[in-house]
Amino acid sequence: MTEPLSARPSATPIRPSACPGLLRIVPALDGGICRIKLPGGVLSADQALAVADAAERFAGGVIEATNRGNLQIRGIGTNHDGLIASLLDAGLGPSNPASDDVRNLMLSPTAGLDPQQLLDVRPLAGQILHSLEHHPRFHELSPKFALSLDGGEGLAMLEHPHDLWLSAVQVDGRTLLGFGLAGCSATDSPVAAVVPETAHALVVAVLETFLDLARPDQARMRDLLKEMPVTRFIEHVAARLPQQLVVDQKVTDWRRAPIRPFAHIGTYSQRTAGVVAVGAGVPLGRLRPSMFRDAARLATAFGDSQLCMTPWQSLMLRNVPAENSAPVLDGLGQAGLLVDAAQSLSKIVACTGSAACAKGLADTKADGLRLAALLQENGISRAVHLSGCTRSCAAAHVMPVTLLAGSPGRYDLYFRHADMSGFGDLHARDLTIEAVGALLTADSRSNTHD
Template structure:
């Protein structure tokens, strides 16, 4: 891999970014999937060359934190496990989100993995696309019941069926629950992606690194008109189509696959953290009971697919023994927290520890609420707006926001400068209909 790696604030596999607790390496997983053998390599690398902290990210990737002087040995081990890009310059742009249940979801309209493989290969091998921002992201939605539909992407594509034909609806600078721009036949999906990315790169100014930046200056209708001219067939009008809502909570628990008699078992990593021994244990379960693969999710959880229904209780029990959260009745399974002041120089509070305290208080009162603790306004831990957000203003002190579709950012500011105990009391007083969603 001789191609130069461009500067960026975002970590990658080949670019270790410094933090308070050492270097950070981000391993981008194709559709969130990783083999058990690769997972063991990640665990061994974190153990040998870093501080032993592995993170599951909100875009279904993995990060290793606390990397020291032997960063080249760590990179070499991950590359040897097949976890790197096909070209060094292609590492940044491998930002393609699929459903964690791609190919196995009983409600899927199509198996997105073949097209995803084609897209990832194009992103890595097309030199022009290496100019895209390391944050520029694409979503490919196959209509699965288990789907994260709230994360914004620069381009999203979603499967639908019309008059017996599979189509891909698409939208720009949004997510699949938005009104689509238009659609193309499934077989034209790759052509559409290439055309959208090339047009974006031609039209965007250097400072317009994301699709939303370009569309703030260029009407969507103008972009689509130029796009239509590039395609081998005209865009299709699908006025009135709306992507059905995804099911709630399918990333946690045991659920049937489309394969008869097989299930996947989902468990949440506590606040997105795994230590090497836990990841090794999960990999060994995948080898013993499943198809020797794991899938990470945008909820900072993981799935073990292809489990025999009769084995699911044993797998769940062993995941729980490893320290993973396997029940929706565990308050900590519903909390998100960023790295916090132990690892990030921009953090105003130690969010991980505060989240554990908050979870204990919520558990005591029998509440399981979707709460996001953010140590600063950048919101690194959540790519969507949680029902409630605690935004740090000082160590152990938070402003409390409630999600409000009419308000930008975290929503409506409800209270300022509260302790964790006071914040929990505010959450407890909030009607369940406003938070248990």
């Protein structure tokens, strides 16, 4: 029987926050925003249909794929309780309402299924999420406080910075979990490692230590570590653990192997022979309800009746028999999703922009479509990020090319540079989209690196 709204968690914020959640809808120019946090990015086909229905019934029909493998519904009208109720009925809410903000744990979309993995991290992920939901003190964490768990998969987002990241490491024939603070495994080495059996205790110890030592104004790990040496923080963590940390040069010198670029689009081999994962990009992070419904039907007909949202603003259907990969790709393409990494639009990221965000200085979504068309005409495929302001909401890490809006239709052009902070090297100012297209085309033809 449907639970009365009076018995449900309220849409009132658990604590003040500018971040949307499922239980807290925040306003924007185009209406309210609701963020649905998905365990490991996974939801069932039935849940996907429920999201599509809710987006049409209670909002403007816009579903967004986020850069941390979650979903957002935009343009929500006045019936917030109705929207929330429909999503809770579909099982998309937290088991503990107070934990809605803090379930920020990123996994590979092929965790447990990947042929390159050193460790199936799904059981550990379940333990961590349970603690985040049911350990009352962890509800004090900022909604932006985030964790990453990497089992060594060949498909994993390595560049997003996290407050705590863990990555599977092989040392002298043993599989350990190396970990780092306020960084990412793409550029950082672990500060230490633990055996997998101690990893859950490590996460709990890190979070409790952070909450013990951080002032209220230090919302993120990086804020605390500006004033406290990492070695001192780790001493506090080690004192809480049942086993010693592994601090070995083979661990602290270790670097994560890179992944194949854009492997999230197309067919990806799984650990089990004869089955594959099939991925498709979401154009500029925006899903129409019809797209989501078509993907859900394909997942039911050909896969395991689940969809997995990825940190690349794409989705994957997993456990698809290899002989069915072609019709699945074709079906996703017909639905309007991007199934070929050579498509220029598959490599362009754009924030909400001025059409729906008060801080946006340009209509980045419309400009992104124009830029993609220009590059496609010239046979150019470049990873480009369009940001309507300096906050860089659409990209959690610096991309090879960034366009920073200065006014409607005008952008400053940056190229990522390892030795420069921010977006990188400022190459040109106040460019039109046509000028950007011409410059990127010329640059691509004059060199072979991105």
